[in-house]
Amino acid sequence: KNQVEQSPQSLIILEGKNCTLQCNYTVSPFSNLRWYKQDTGRGPVSLTIMTFSENTKSNGRYTATLDADTKQSSLHITASQLSDSASYICVVSPSGTGKLIFGQGTTLQVKP
Amino acid sequence: NAGVTQTPKFQVLKTGQSMTLQCAQDMNHNSMYWYRQDPGMGLRLIYYSASEGTTDKGEVPNGYNVSRLNKREFSLRLESAAPSQTSVYFCASDSNYGYTFGSGTRLTVV
Numbered sequence: 001k002n003q004v005e006q007s008p009q010s011l012i013i014l015e016g017k018n019c020t021l022q023c024n025y026t027v028s029p030f031s032n033l034r035w036y037k038q039d040t041g042r043g044p045v046s047l048t049i050m051t052f053s054e055n056t057k058s059n060g061r062y063t064a065t066l067d068a069d070t071k072q073s074s075l076h077i078t079a080s081q082l083s084d085s086a087s088y089i090c091v092v093s094p095s096g097t098g099k100l101i102f103g104q105g106t107t108l109q110v111k112p
Numbered sequence: 113n114a115g116v117t118q119t120p121k122f123q124v125l126k127t128g129q130s131m132t133l134q135c136a137q138d139m140n141h142n143s144m145y146w147y148r149q150d151p152g153m154g155l156r157l158i159y160y161s162a163s164e165g166t167t168d169k170g171e172v173p174n175g176y177n178v179s180r181l182n183k184r185e186f187s188l189r190l191e192s193a194a195p196s197q198t199s200v201y202f203c204a205s206d207s208n209y210g211y212t213f214g215s216g217t218r219l220t221v222v
Binding site for chain 1: 156213
């Protein structure tokens with residue numbers, strides 16, 4: 001069964017610190033892997049999209065990495081801000097389906 | 113602002129009542145989707161529409177119906193609401209460069 005597992009489930013860090021969120025998936029083959037940010041009470045917003053051939057993609061202070069051999073992705077947040085407090089969702093699109101498989105998300109809280 | 117608009121934002125229904133969740137996008141996207149989000153679980157696909165005039169079942173379609181009224185609008189209907197349908201519902205559209213989600217409808221069935 002195609003699955004996307006994220007860790008940790010939740011994380012608390014101090015403002016200004018860096019953090020890394022993990023995503024392991026069993027989806028194979030896949031066409032792309034996406035990271036979304038979801039603020040409380042809002043819909044998810046796309047941060048990065050990577051094809052299976054890409055290793056890294058950045059969007060400001062957010063950097064996603066992908067290792068297709070080990071089926072792992074990570075999202076690194078640099079110099080965290082209070083506005084980074086949100087849920088971060090890893091999403092994998094199986095090849096040929098046009099559909100998405102969502103992880104359960106990591107809830108990040110940034111404290112002053 | 114361009115995007116996906118969902119109405120209503122909040123709704124409380126009694127078991128057995130019916131309602132329709134509305135979704136509209138102004139980005140000229142072909143594909144539209146309805147998801148539900150429950151605590152501790154990833155978003156799950158209810159129904160999707162790859163293009164105007166077509167709809168297909170997703171992962172959890174039971175208890176729901178959809179209508180792709182035109183290219184802009186994709187509605188989700190609950191004919192007889194059940195407490196298990198208490199959830200947050202998201203509509204999304206797809207440009208092949210990434211999904212754009214609406215802000216969600218929080219539905220409680222009592």
